[in-house]
Amino acid sequence: MAFRDHLKIIQGQFMTSFDQVMLKKSIFLNASVLSPHYVPKDLPFREHQITEIMTILSSALRGQKPRNLIIYGKTGTGKTCTVKHVMEEFIKAAKNGSMHYVNCRIYNSRYRILQKIMKNYVPELEKSGFGLPYLYEKLIEIASGGQQIVLVLDEVDMVKDLDELVYTLTRSNDEIQNGGVSIIGISNKLSFKDALDPRSRSSLYETEMVFPPYSAEQLQKILSERVKEGFVDNVVDPSAINLAAAITSQETGDARYALKLLHRAGELAEHENKTKISDSEVEAARKKVEFDLTAETINTLPQMHQIVLYSIASLSLSGSKYTRLEREKDSGDEGALLFSGEVYEDYERACKKLGKRARSTRWYREYLNDLEVLGLISTIPSSKGIRGHTTLIKMCSDPKSIKDILHKLLWPN
Template identity: 35%
Template sequence: MDLDEVLEDESETDQGLFDDLLSGKPIFENKEVLRPSYTPHELPHRTDQINKMATILVAALRGETPSNILIYGKTGTGKTASAKFVSQELEATSEKYDVPCRVEYINCEVTDTQYRVLAQLANTFIERNQAYVEDRLTDLEDLHERARVDSAILADSNYDSLGDLQAEIDRLEADRAEMEPVPMTGWPTDRVYSTFFEAVDYVERVAVIMLDEIDKLVEKSGDDVLYNLSRMNSELENSRVSIIGISNDLKFTDFLDPRVKSSLGEEEIVFPPYDANQLRDILTHRADVSFKDDALSEDVIPLCAAFAAQEHGDARRALDLLRTAGELAEREQAEQVTEEHVRKAQDKIELDRVVEVVRTLPTQSKLVLYAIVLHEKHGVRNINTGEVYNIYKRLCTEIDADVLTQRRVTDLISELDMLGIVNAVVVSKGRYGRTKEISLSVPVDETETVLQADSRIGDVGDVSPFLQARFDGDHN
């Protein structure tokens, strides 16, 4: 074997796991632009809402308290992106004019209790206060050193003597020592609130608190935290607090205390769904930044927009679809994203949604669904409620779960139908009465896999469906 052959062999063996994947032509320029977390510099078709927010929040730049704002709209209508965009502009302008204004964002789907919200806010402001104190101490200690050499320097300061200056340094050091962060559990809620109150009021500032998915917080923890936040301004001395609440649920204020409702909803902004043309503009705007030149075929963006328009004009869905289509094309090492990739992406996203819905079902609903899956696995179609109930009871026995009544199981089947997991149709069986015929609306194998990932259902042995005599309409 000559030297060239040896080198060729070595180069082939040097090919690592990722080399082939990296050898393809990249499709994305910046994929992050297509993610929900990205805040664009421009938001098409949301100028009116952004301008309204700005006219309300400009009060903060004058050192005044802005009105509280409630923002409504369905998922993917640009609520959070618009609010974050305005917040970034507000903070940038406040720095430009040296006005103390801060926006604090909290996702209430994650931070979903009064304790957690207050603790997160308290710790954020404690960190800001610590940074402020550190900066002040650095400046004052430097002044102290210079004043010891030449006390005349103090004439241009706020301190009449070295003693006054030292007293201020001592006060700040004492404050710093007392700035204790709030643990994520363990304190009484009133202590957490008072810690937050003291932290936010430590220096003069306007604090805008943005509560995204605010309805989730109210649903889980009630409106106590909103009541506390909305009444703070009457007690604060140095600072002012304004609240921006963002909700997918237009009716969530119906559950609020009237006092909270009136103070929280001082200003309301509604974000309507996007139509297909608007979605196309948004996708084109993002695609220009996120994809390489000529990476998309002409029909990709219109198709993504059309699919998302069917889902109540959800821009987030449209962006997910475009990103997923790009990822699928990249995995195939295709040179361009095509309509086929979009359709595959649509199927994948829908399957992912179903998997997540099934995974988070309560145990009883999972058992009912598993009973339906077992029937379908054994080739049974148009399953009726009685057949599902028989297998459901056996599954409950297997895992030692409570057996619900057939009426309750029928309700659970209706809930699965509403979620789009099963299709349940009431049909007449003539003299045998009416019954529900049930079939799966989702892939059997994937659904079974997700259900069996639940440790309790995974322990179930082989339960072959007990098939009753079937009464079809053509039998008399």
């Protein structure tokens, strides 16, 4: 057969299979409604919280400064979407009021937060170079025109100089004539309250609200609503929804996790050319979602934490001094136990390779503590006899995958 005929056949086959791909019906109606950034119109089981926040903010509509509010709740309990929902309503209703949302994971200092908010009023601020006093004066000037300014500080515990920020905003109210500035802080970290200066604590915690985790029944309802918008009719088996809700409520009651589980189950079904999502896809998605969440956590870690974790993953794979000394390997794929000292030495080497200065052992212990709080590692104080009192470290997930993620982050090229 001539080369040209071969080519025709190959092209023909390719065209057919490409056409097939294009014609294949997706089981998703609109996958974006399953994304964590989507704010649904209705928020079942948060009606009470919505009313309470609206009641607090209603003072602003009457020209009075609302009380400051702090919202606490575990991850995925609907804090962000509830406040965003109220914000949409507030903006529609307020004549002399404005509400600004700031994600403090990104804007994590007093200066950056004020700059972000004031940009909405003073476009020239796009070009940086304006000092804090200027931003402060502008805030007072704008509020004094009779404005009630409400700042939503999401993930407020991430603000490095939170005491200073709260103090600055509180003090601004003494200088504003007609208007006011108030704060809605959102956090999923219970302990950060204790780290605050007593003065800013009492100011920020004027009102406190707790968002409870969702039960399996509540998650089931939330998922069913989203399935209607996100998937083609009858694609998702009702028992798959129940299973996703049950798995999630056993773990944390985190609605984000439940939605991810369903999203991943849909992708798996589609990948395998299935037209239905049943229990088996949800089960299979579970591992993937856990890994997705770990990967997200690692992505948002500061670099020094990433380097320490990289060393832990590397040593877990290459074999540790502890293993050699004790001649007992830990149960396979979860990785071996490591001496804290050998991890620190490896961390120093990794820093050198990256052209970074390694931090002191005091900082290193802080990093280990943070990594443990995030559930990435666990530490065990060693029993007597093993080099006095050292800490033993163990990786909580598969070290190979963790090392691969970190390698890409630390050495992108």
